[in-house]
Amino acid sequence: MNAIHCRNINKHFKQKKVIALREIDFTVPKGETFGIIGPNGSGKSTLVRILSTLLIPDTGSATVFTHDVVRSPMAVRRMINRVSVDAAFFKKLSAWENLRYAARLYGVPKKQAREKTLAILDSMGFPKKRFDEPLEELSRGMQQKVAIARSLFTSPILLLLDEPTTGLDPRSKKEVQDFIFGLKRQTDITVLLTTHDMAEAETLCDRIAIINGGGFIAVDKAERLKDRFGVNDLEAVFMRSTGKEWEESEQDAEGRD
Protein backbone atom coordinates (compact mmCIF):
# COMPACT_ATOMS: atom_id res chain seq x y z
CA MET A 1 0.00 0.00 0.00
CA ASN A 2 1.13 3.54 -0.71
CA ALA A 3 1.45 5.92 2.18
CA ILE A 4 1.82 8.94 -0.10
CA HIS A 5 0.83 9.31 -3.67
CA CYS A 6 1.29 12.69 -5.37
CA ARG A 7 0.18 13.36 -8.92
CA ASN A 8 1.38 16.43 -10.85
CA ILE A 9 1.16 18.86 -8.00
CA ASN A 10 1.60 22.51 -8.86
CA LYS A 11 1.49 25.33 -6.39
CA HIS A 12 2.18 29.01 -6.78
CA PHE A 13 1.92 31.98 -4.45
CA LYS A 14 0.48 35.04 -6.05
CA GLN A 15 1.71 37.64 -3.55
CA LYS A 16 5.32 36.81 -4.24
CA LYS A 17 4.82 35.66 -7.79
CA VAL A 18 6.68 32.46 -7.01
CA ILE A 19 6.11 28.98 -8.28
CA ALA A 20 6.67 26.92 -5.16
CA LEU A 21 6.03 23.47 -6.65
CA ARG A 22 5.93 22.25 -10.22
CA GLU A 23 4.71 18.90 -11.45
CA ILE A 24 5.52 17.01 -8.27
CA ASP A 25 4.84 13.37 -8.91
CA PHE A 26 5.97 10.60 -6.57
CA THR A 27 4.91 7.69 -4.44
CA VAL A 28 6.07 6.58 -1.03
CA PRO A 29 5.21 2.99 -0.09
CA LYS A 30 4.12 2.21 3.43
CA GLY A 31 7.04 1.81 5.84
CA GLU A 32 9.53 3.79 3.79
CA THR A 33 11.52 6.75 5.04
CA PHE A 34 11.56 9.22 2.22
CA GLY A 35 13.95 12.17 2.32
CA ILE A 36 13.70 15.49 0.52
CA ILE A 37 16.76 17.68 0.21
CA GLY A 38 17.07 20.96 -1.61
CA PRO A 39 18.09 24.60 -1.21
CA ASN A 40 16.20 27.17 0.85
CA GLY A 41 12.97 28.14 -0.82
CA SER A 42 12.89 25.12 -3.10
CA GLY A 43 9.41 24.07 -1.97
CA LYS A 44 10.01 21.41 0.70
CA SER A 45 7.81 22.93 3.37
CA THR A 46 5.14 23.77 0.83
CA LEU A 47 4.92 20.10 -0.11
CA VAL A 48 4.80 19.05 3.54
CA ARG A 49 1.99 21.55 4.15
CA ILE A 50 -0.03 20.18 1.25
CA LEU A 51 0.29 16.69 2.70
CA SER A 52 -0.72 18.05 6.13
CA THR A 53 -3.96 19.54 4.68
CA LEU A 54 -2.73 23.07 5.43
CA LEU A 55 -2.38 24.17 1.82
CA ILE A 56 -4.48 23.34 -1.21
CA PRO A 57 -2.54 22.65 -4.41
CA ASP A 58 -3.41 24.61 -7.58
CA THR A 59 -3.55 21.47 -9.66
CA GLY A 60 -2.79 17.81 -9.17
CA SER A 61 -3.73 15.59 -6.28
CA ALA A 62 -2.20 14.03 -3.23
CA THR A 63 -3.41 11.06 -1.25
CA VAL A 64 -2.34 9.73 2.12
CA PHE A 65 -3.17 6.04 2.46
CA THR A 66 -5.62 6.51 -0.44
CA HIS A 67 -7.41 9.46 1.20
CA ASP A 68 -7.34 12.66 -0.81
CA VAL A 69 -5.86 15.53 1.20
CA VAL A 70 -8.32 18.07 -0.20
CA ARG A 71 -11.48 16.00 -0.35
CA SER A 72 -11.10 14.02 2.89
CA PRO A 73 -8.86 16.12 5.09
CA MET A 74 -10.37 14.68 8.28
CA ALA A 75 -9.39 11.13 7.38
CA VAL A 76 -5.89 12.29 6.50
CA ARG A 77 -5.52 14.25 9.73
CA ARG A 78 -6.22 11.17 11.79
CA MET A 79 -3.28 9.38 10.18
CA ILE A 80 -0.61 12.03 10.16
CA ASN A 81 1.35 14.32 12.36
CA ARG A 82 4.02 16.84 11.61
CA VAL A 83 7.05 18.49 13.11
CA SER A 84 7.99 21.86 11.66
CA VAL A 85 11.31 23.59 11.88
CA ASP A 86 9.97 26.14 14.34
CA ALA A 87 8.57 24.57 17.48
CA ALA A 88 5.11 26.17 17.46
CA PHE A 89 3.70 26.22 20.96
CA PHE A 90 1.88 28.39 23.45
CA LYS A 91 5.15 29.68 24.80
CA LYS A 92 3.86 30.65 28.25
CA LEU A 93 2.38 27.20 28.80
CA SER A 94 4.45 24.27 29.93
CA ALA A 95 5.36 21.32 27.75
CA TRP A 96 2.72 19.27 29.50
CA GLU A 97 0.01 21.92 29.14
CA ASN A 98 0.73 22.11 25.43
CA LEU A 99 0.76 18.35 25.06
CA ARG A 100 -2.41 17.96 27.11
CA TYR A 101 -4.14 20.36 24.72
CA ALA A 102 -2.93 18.25 21.80
CA ALA A 103 -4.11 15.11 23.59
CA ARG A 104 -7.61 16.57 23.86
CA LEU A 105 -7.65 17.41 20.17
CA TYR A 106 -6.59 13.90 19.21
CA GLY A 107 -8.76 12.16 21.77
CA VAL A 108 -5.87 10.55 23.62
CA PRO A 109 -6.63 10.00 27.32
CA LYS A 110 -4.66 12.37 29.53
CA LYS A 111 -2.87 9.75 31.59
CA GLN A 112 -1.84 7.79 28.54
CA ALA A 113 -0.64 10.98 26.86
CA ARG A 114 1.49 11.95 29.83
CA GLU A 115 3.11 8.56 30.13
CA LYS A 116 3.74 8.24 26.45
CA THR A 117 5.19 11.71 25.93
CA LEU A 118 7.40 11.37 29.00
CA ALA A 119 8.74 8.08 27.65
CA ILE A 120 9.42 9.62 24.24
CA LEU A 121 11.09 12.66 25.77
CA ASP A 122 13.14 10.51 28.10
CA SER A 123 14.51 8.47 25.24
CA MET A 124 15.66 11.70 23.57
CA GLY A 125 17.45 12.86 26.69
CA PHE A 126 14.93 15.53 27.67
CA PRO A 127 15.25 16.32 31.39
CA LYS A 128 12.01 15.12 32.97
CA LYS A 129 11.93 17.75 35.67
CA ARG A 130 11.50 20.51 33.08
CA PHE A 131 8.27 19.04 31.75
CA ASP A 132 6.13 21.47 33.72
CA GLU A 133 8.13 24.63 33.04
CA PRO A 134 6.89 27.30 30.62
CA LEU A 135 8.19 26.42 27.18
CA GLU A 136 9.70 29.86 26.66
CA GLU A 137 12.21 28.97 29.36
CA LEU A 138 13.41 25.85 27.55
CA SER A 139 16.21 25.85 25.02
CA ARG A 140 15.42 25.50 21.34
CA GLY A 141 16.61 21.92 21.29
CA MET A 142 14.39 20.99 24.22
CA GLN A 143 11.42 22.68 22.55
CA GLN A 144 12.10 20.73 19.39
CA LYS A 145 12.09 17.50 21.37
CA VAL A 146 8.73 18.43 22.84
CA ALA A 147 7.52 19.07 19.28
CA ILE A 148 8.66 15.60 18.28
CA ALA A 149 6.94 14.08 21.29
CA ARG A 150 3.77 15.96 20.33
CA SER A 151 3.86 14.50 16.85
CA LEU A 152 4.40 10.94 18.02
CA PHE A 153 2.18 10.33 21.00
CA THR A 154 -0.87 10.47 18.73
CA SER A 155 0.47 7.33 16.97
CA PRO A 156 0.51 8.66 13.40
CA ILE A 157 1.13 6.16 10.63
CA LEU A 158 2.63 8.88 8.47
CA LEU A 159 5.07 11.22 10.13
CA LEU A 160 6.01 14.45 8.35
CA LEU A 161 9.30 15.80 9.65
CA ASP A 162 10.21 19.22 8.25
CA GLU A 163 13.81 19.85 9.28
CA PRO A 164 13.38 18.27 12.71
CA THR A 165 17.05 18.60 13.65
CA THR A 166 17.87 22.05 12.29
CA GLY A 167 19.46 24.16 15.00
CA LEU A 168 20.15 21.33 17.41
CA ASP A 169 23.55 20.74 18.98
CA PRO A 170 25.37 17.61 17.82
CA ARG A 171 24.32 15.52 20.80
CA SER A 172 20.64 16.52 20.64
CA LYS A 173 20.73 15.94 16.92
CA LYS A 174 22.11 12.46 17.42
CA GLU A 175 19.51 11.70 20.09
CA VAL A 176 16.70 12.77 17.79
CA GLN A 177 18.13 10.85 14.85
CA ASP A 178 18.63 7.72 16.95
CA PHE A 179 15.08 8.03 18.12
CA ILE A 180 13.73 8.23 14.57
CA PHE A 181 15.94 5.32 13.62
CA GLY A 182 14.61 3.24 16.50
CA LEU A 183 11.07 4.14 15.57
CA LYS A 184 11.64 2.94 12.02
CA ARG A 185 13.04 -0.33 13.26
CA GLN A 186 10.34 -1.04 15.80
CA THR A 187 7.26 0.09 13.87
CA ASP A 188 6.11 0.23 10.28
CA ILE A 189 5.67 3.99 10.40
CA THR A 190 6.18 5.89 7.15
CA VAL A 191 8.33 9.00 7.41
CA LEU A 192 8.75 11.96 5.11
CA LEU A 193 11.82 13.89 6.18
CA THR A 194 13.23 17.15 4.88
CA THR A 195 16.68 18.15 6.00
CA HIS A 196 19.73 20.24 5.20
CA ASP A 197 21.97 17.65 6.84
CA MET A 198 23.26 15.33 4.15
CA ALA A 199 24.56 12.72 6.60
CA GLU A 200 21.15 12.63 8.23
CA ALA A 201 19.44 12.13 4.91
CA GLU A 202 21.83 9.36 4.03
CA THR A 203 21.59 7.42 7.29
CA LEU A 204 17.86 7.77 7.86
CA CYS A 205 16.29 7.70 4.42
CA ASP A 206 15.60 4.72 2.21
CA ARG A 207 15.21 7.00 -0.78
CA ILE A 208 15.99 10.65 -1.31
CA ALA A 209 14.40 13.23 -3.58
CA ILE A 210 16.35 16.28 -4.65
CA ILE A 211 14.15 19.31 -5.13
CA ASN A 212 15.18 22.56 -6.77
CA GLY A 213 13.01 25.47 -7.87
CA GLY A 214 9.89 23.52 -6.89
CA GLY A 215 10.59 20.46 -9.03
CA PHE A 216 12.06 17.05 -8.24
CA ILE A 217 15.35 16.63 -10.07
CA ALA A 218 16.03 13.08 -9.00
CA VAL A 219 14.56 10.46 -6.71
CA ASP A 220 16.67 7.49 -5.73
CA LYS A 221 18.71 5.68 -3.09
CA ALA A 222 21.66 7.72 -1.85
CA GLU A 223 24.20 5.35 -3.42
CA ARG A 224 22.52 5.52 -6.80
CA LEU A 225 22.34 9.31 -6.67
CA LYS A 226 26.08 9.46 -6.08
CA ASP A 227 26.69 7.14 -9.05
CA ARG A 228 24.41 9.13 -11.20
CA PHE A 229 26.14 12.43 -10.52
CA GLY A 230 29.55 10.81 -10.54
CA VAL A 231 30.55 11.93 -7.05
CA ASN A 232 31.27 10.14 -3.82
CA ASP A 233 29.21 11.94 -1.21
CA LEU A 234 25.72 13.30 -0.94
CA GLU A 235 26.88 16.85 -0.38
CA ALA A 236 28.55 16.79 -3.77
CA VAL A 237 25.32 15.45 -5.24
CA PHE A 238 23.50 18.38 -3.66
CA MET A 239 26.01 20.90 -5.03
CA ARG A 240 25.98 19.39 -8.47
CA SER A 241 22.25 18.96 -8.79
CA THR A 242 21.22 22.31 -7.35
CA GLY A 243 24.11 24.30 -8.78
CA LYS A 244 24.24 26.87 -11.49
CA GLU A 245 23.72 24.68 -14.51
CA TRP A 246 20.48 23.43 -13.05
CA GLU A 247 19.28 26.85 -12.05
CA GLU A 248 19.85 28.07 -15.58
CA SER A 249 17.93 25.23 -17.09
CA GLU A 250 15.18 25.94 -14.56
CA GLN A 251 15.03 29.56 -15.66
CA ASP A 252 14.83 28.42 -19.23
CA ALA A 253 11.92 26.26 -18.30
CA GLU A 254 10.29 29.22 -16.58
CA GLY A 255 10.81 31.42 -19.63
CA ARG A 256 9.04 28.91 -21.75
CA ASP A 257 5.82 28.71 -19.77
Place this chain on the structure above:
Amino acid sequence: MRVKTEIVSTLGFLERNLSLVRRYLGWEIVFMTYNIVNALTIGFIGVTQGKQFVMYLTIGALVWGFLSVLFHEISESVAWERWEGTIEYTFMAPIHRFTQLFGSCLFAIVYGLIRTVLILFFVALFLGLSLKQANLGAALVVLVVSGLSFIGLGLVAAILPLMSTEKGAQATHIMEAVILLVSGVYYDVSVLPKWLQPLSAFSPATYSLRALRGALLEGKSLTELWPTVLLLLAIGVLLIPLGLIAFNQAEIYAKRTGKLKRNG
Protein backbone atom coordinates in the same frame (compact mmCIF):
# COMPACT_ATOMS: atom_id res chain seq x y z
CA MET B 1 -17.67 7.85 19.73
CA ARG B 2 -17.01 10.76 17.40
CA VAL B 3 -19.35 13.01 19.34
CA LYS B 4 -17.49 12.11 22.51
CA THR B 5 -14.17 12.98 20.90
CA GLU B 6 -15.54 16.34 19.83
CA ILE B 7 -16.82 17.06 23.34
CA VAL B 8 -13.45 16.14 24.79
CA SER B 9 -11.82 18.52 22.29
CA THR B 10 -14.15 21.31 23.38
CA LEU B 11 -12.94 20.68 26.92
CA GLY B 12 -9.43 20.91 25.59
CA PHE B 13 -10.03 24.47 24.45
CA LEU B 14 -11.51 25.45 27.80
CA GLU B 15 -8.63 23.83 29.63
CA ARG B 16 -6.05 25.46 27.41
CA ASN B 17 -7.56 28.92 27.79
CA LEU B 18 -7.77 28.42 31.52
CA SER B 19 -4.06 27.56 31.62
CA LEU B 20 -3.37 30.68 29.57
CA VAL B 21 -5.36 32.82 32.00
CA ARG B 22 -3.32 31.31 34.84
CA ARG B 23 -0.01 31.98 33.12
CA TYR B 24 -1.01 35.52 32.22
CA LEU B 25 -2.55 36.13 35.64
CA GLY B 26 -0.73 39.42 36.09
CA TRP B 27 -2.35 40.82 32.98
CA GLU B 28 -5.73 39.43 33.93
CA ILE B 29 -5.60 41.26 37.25
CA VAL B 30 -4.49 44.48 35.60
CA PHE B 31 -7.25 44.37 32.98
CA MET B 32 -9.83 43.37 35.53
CA THR B 33 -8.90 46.26 37.81
CA TYR B 34 -8.98 48.63 34.87
CA ASN B 35 -12.44 47.43 33.87
CA ILE B 36 -13.80 47.76 37.37
CA VAL B 37 -12.43 51.28 37.69
CA ASN B 38 -13.76 52.12 34.26
CA ALA B 39 -17.27 50.97 35.16
CA LEU B 40 -17.12 52.87 38.43
CA THR B 41 -15.99 56.15 36.86
CA ILE B 42 -18.80 55.94 34.36
CA GLY B 43 -21.26 55.25 37.16
CA PHE B 44 -19.97 58.24 39.15
CA ILE B 45 -20.78 60.55 36.24
CA GLY B 46 -24.45 59.93 36.96
CA VAL B 47 -24.40 60.49 40.73
CA THR B 48 -25.41 64.18 40.59
CA GLN B 49 -28.33 63.32 38.32
CA GLY B 50 -29.90 60.76 40.59
CA LYS B 51 -29.99 57.02 41.17
CA GLN B 52 -31.90 56.25 38.00
CA PHE B 53 -29.23 57.75 35.79
CA VAL B 54 -26.47 55.91 37.66
CA MET B 55 -28.32 52.71 36.87
CA TYR B 56 -28.71 53.74 33.25
CA LEU B 57 -24.96 54.23 32.94
CA THR B 58 -23.86 51.15 34.86
CA ILE B 59 -26.16 48.96 32.80
CA GLY B 60 -24.35 50.37 29.77
CA ALA B 61 -20.94 49.65 31.25
CA LEU B 62 -21.82 46.12 32.35
CA VAL B 63 -23.60 45.05 29.19
CA TRP B 64 -20.96 46.53 26.98
CA GLY B 65 -18.31 44.82 29.09
CA PHE B 66 -19.99 41.45 28.66
CA LEU B 67 -20.79 41.73 24.97
CA SER B 68 -17.42 43.13 24.02
CA VAL B 69 -15.66 40.29 25.88
CA LEU B 70 -17.69 37.77 23.89
CA PHE B 71 -16.91 39.54 20.66
CA HIS B 72 -13.23 39.90 21.49
CA GLU B 73 -12.55 36.43 22.79
CA ILE B 74 -14.10 34.82 19.74
CA SER B 75 -12.80 37.13 17.06
CA GLU B 76 -9.32 37.07 18.53
CA SER B 77 -9.07 33.37 19.25
CA VAL B 78 -7.70 32.90 15.75
CA ALA B 79 -5.49 36.00 15.90
CA TRP B 80 -4.05 34.78 19.17
CA GLU B 81 -3.09 31.41 17.72
CA ARG B 82 -1.52 33.14 14.79
CA TRP B 83 0.70 35.26 17.03
CA GLU B 84 1.74 32.14 18.91
CA GLY B 85 2.17 30.20 15.68
CA THR B 86 0.05 27.27 16.85
CA ILE B 87 -2.74 27.80 14.32
CA GLU B 88 -1.36 25.23 11.90
CA TYR B 89 -1.32 22.60 14.62
CA THR B 90 -4.86 23.31 15.68
CA PHE B 91 -6.02 23.25 12.06
CA MET B 92 -4.15 20.00 11.46
CA ALA B 93 -5.87 18.21 14.33
CA PRO B 94 -8.70 15.80 13.49
CA ILE B 95 -11.50 17.93 14.93
CA HIS B 96 -14.32 19.83 13.30
CA ARG B 97 -13.90 23.55 12.99
CA PHE B 98 -17.27 23.90 14.66
CA THR B 99 -15.84 22.20 17.75
CA GLN B 100 -12.92 24.57 17.83
CA LEU B 101 -15.10 27.64 17.50
CA PHE B 102 -17.66 26.27 19.92
CA GLY B 103 -14.84 25.76 22.44
CA SER B 104 -13.79 29.38 22.06
CA CYS B 105 -17.40 30.58 22.44
CA LEU B 106 -17.97 28.51 25.54
CA PHE B 107 -14.86 29.89 27.15
CA ALA B 108 -15.83 33.42 26.16
CA ILE B 109 -19.24 33.06 27.81
CA VAL B 110 -17.87 31.69 31.07
CA TYR B 111 -15.06 34.23 31.14
CA GLY B 112 -17.40 37.11 30.27
CA LEU B 113 -19.89 36.10 32.95
CA ILE B 114 -17.25 35.88 35.66
CA ARG B 115 -15.89 39.26 34.68
CA THR B 116 -19.32 40.86 34.61
CA VAL B 117 -20.30 39.45 38.00
CA LEU B 118 -17.07 40.77 39.51
CA ILE B 119 -17.64 44.23 38.07
CA LEU B 120 -21.25 44.12 39.23
CA PHE B 121 -20.08 43.34 42.74
CA PHE B 122 -17.82 46.39 42.89
CA VAL B 123 -20.36 48.68 41.28
CA ALA B 124 -22.96 47.62 43.82
CA LEU B 125 -20.44 48.13 46.61
CA PHE B 126 -19.52 51.68 45.62
CA LEU B 127 -22.64 52.99 43.96
CA GLY B 128 -25.42 50.84 45.25
CA LEU B 129 -28.01 49.36 42.92
CA SER B 130 -31.67 50.13 42.88
CA LEU B 131 -33.41 47.05 41.58
CA LYS B 132 -36.76 47.60 43.26
CA GLN B 133 -38.77 47.79 40.07
CA ALA B 134 -36.42 45.58 38.03
CA ASN B 135 -37.63 42.48 36.23
CA LEU B 136 -34.56 40.32 36.67
CA GLY B 137 -35.92 37.26 34.91
CA ALA B 138 -36.68 39.22 31.76
CA ALA B 139 -33.26 40.86 31.93
CA LEU B 140 -31.58 37.47 32.10
CA VAL B 141 -33.45 36.22 29.04
CA VAL B 142 -32.49 39.34 27.12
CA LEU B 143 -28.86 38.93 28.13
CA VAL B 144 -28.71 35.29 26.99
CA VAL B 145 -30.32 36.09 23.65
CA SER B 146 -28.00 39.07 23.18
CA GLY B 147 -25.09 36.76 23.87
CA LEU B 148 -26.09 34.64 20.89
CA SER B 149 -26.10 37.59 18.54
CA PHE B 150 -22.71 38.72 19.77
CA ILE B 151 -21.29 35.25 19.38
CA GLY B 152 -22.51 35.46 15.80
CA LEU B 153 -20.82 38.81 15.33
CA GLY B 154 -17.62 37.42 16.84
CA LEU B 155 -17.66 34.47 14.45
CA VAL B 156 -18.10 36.75 11.47
CA ALA B 157 -15.24 38.91 12.74
CA ALA B 158 -13.04 35.86 13.39
CA ILE B 159 -12.55 35.30 9.70
CA LEU B 160 -10.61 38.56 9.37
CA PRO B 161 -7.56 37.44 11.39
CA LEU B 162 -7.61 34.26 9.33
CA MET B 163 -6.75 36.31 6.25
CA SER B 164 -4.22 38.60 7.85
CA THR B 165 -2.94 38.61 11.41
CA GLU B 166 -2.39 42.29 11.81
CA LYS B 167 -4.95 43.82 9.48
CA GLY B 168 -7.54 41.36 10.76
CA ALA B 169 -6.96 42.35 14.35
CA GLN B 170 -7.09 46.00 13.37
CA ALA B 171 -10.37 45.49 11.57
CA THR B 172 -11.99 43.77 14.53
CA HIS B 173 -11.02 46.70 16.74
CA ILE B 174 -12.59 49.15 14.31
CA MET B 175 -15.73 47.03 14.19
CA GLU B 176 -15.91 47.07 17.97
CA ALA B 177 -15.43 50.84 18.10
CA VAL B 178 -18.25 51.44 15.62
CA ILE B 179 -20.60 49.22 17.63
CA LEU B 180 -19.67 51.12 20.79
CA LEU B 181 -20.39 54.41 19.10
CA VAL B 182 -23.76 53.67 17.55
CA SER B 183 -25.43 51.30 20.00
CA GLY B 184 -26.39 53.79 22.68
CA VAL B 185 -24.23 52.26 25.38
CA TYR B 186 -24.07 55.39 27.56
CA TYR B 187 -26.59 57.67 25.83
CA ASP B 188 -29.72 57.39 23.80
CA VAL B 189 -29.02 56.93 20.10
CA SER B 190 -31.21 59.96 19.37
CA VAL B 191 -28.33 62.23 20.46
CA LEU B 192 -26.16 60.96 17.61
CA PRO B 193 -25.81 63.06 14.46
CA LYS B 194 -28.68 62.33 12.08
CA TRP B 195 -26.45 60.63 9.51
CA LEU B 196 -25.07 58.21 12.12
CA GLN B 197 -28.37 57.17 13.61
CA PRO B 198 -29.38 54.67 10.92
CA LEU B 199 -26.24 52.65 11.73
CA SER B 200 -27.52 51.92 15.21
CA ALA B 201 -30.27 49.80 13.69
CA PHE B 202 -27.63 47.35 12.47
CA SER B 203 -26.05 46.77 15.86
CA PRO B 204 -27.58 44.02 18.02
CA ALA B 205 -26.24 45.88 21.06
CA THR B 206 -28.76 48.66 20.39
CA TYR B 207 -31.63 46.24 20.92
CA SER B 208 -30.14 44.41 23.86
CA LEU B 209 -29.41 47.64 25.72
CA ARG B 210 -32.88 49.00 25.03
CA ALA B 211 -34.51 45.79 26.23
CA LEU B 212 -32.28 45.41 29.26
CA ARG B 213 -32.92 48.96 30.37
CA GLY B 214 -36.60 48.35 29.87
CA ALA B 215 -36.46 45.30 32.10
CA LEU B 216 -34.17 46.69 34.78
CA LEU B 217 -35.27 50.33 34.99
CA GLU B 218 -38.93 50.16 34.06
CA GLY B 219 -39.66 46.59 35.11
CA LYS B 220 -40.94 45.64 31.68
CA SER B 221 -41.99 42.04 31.28
CA LEU B 222 -41.16 39.61 28.50
CA THR B 223 -44.61 40.07 27.05
CA GLU B 224 -43.75 43.72 26.51
CA LEU B 225 -40.23 43.00 25.32
CA TRP B 226 -40.84 40.07 23.05
CA PRO B 227 -40.48 41.89 19.70
CA THR B 228 -36.96 42.96 20.69
CA VAL B 229 -36.12 39.55 22.14
CA LEU B 230 -37.30 37.88 18.98
CA LEU B 231 -35.29 40.24 16.85
CA LEU B 232 -32.14 39.54 18.88
CA LEU B 233 -32.77 35.83 18.64
CA ALA B 234 -33.18 36.10 14.89
CA ILE B 235 -29.91 37.99 14.58
CA GLY B 236 -28.12 35.29 16.55
CA VAL B 237 -29.74 32.41 14.71
CA LEU B 238 -28.82 34.05 11.43
CA LEU B 239 -25.32 35.22 12.25
CA ILE B 240 -24.00 32.05 13.91
CA PRO B 241 -24.43 29.72 10.91
CA LEU B 242 -23.42 32.55 8.62
CA GLY B 243 -20.25 33.03 10.64
CA LEU B 244 -19.48 29.30 10.52
CA ILE B 245 -20.00 29.10 6.77
CA ALA B 246 -17.93 32.24 6.22
CA PHE B 247 -15.22 30.81 8.42
CA ASN B 248 -15.07 27.64 6.38
CA GLN B 249 -14.85 29.60 3.16
CA ALA B 250 -12.14 31.82 4.60
CA GLU B 251 -10.19 28.76 5.69
CA ILE B 252 -10.29 27.34 2.17
CA TYR B 253 -9.24 30.70 0.78
CA ALA B 254 -6.36 30.91 3.26
CA LYS B 255 -5.21 27.43 2.30
CA ARG B 256 -5.31 28.25 -1.38
CA THR B 257 -3.36 31.46 -1.07
CA GLY B 258 -0.99 30.45 1.72
CA LYS B 259 -2.28 33.08 4.12
CA LEU B 260 -2.19 30.76 7.10
CA LYS B 261 1.53 30.92 7.60
CA ARG B 262 4.58 31.43 5.53
CA ASN B 263 7.78 30.74 7.41
CA GLY B 264 9.54 27.42 7.99
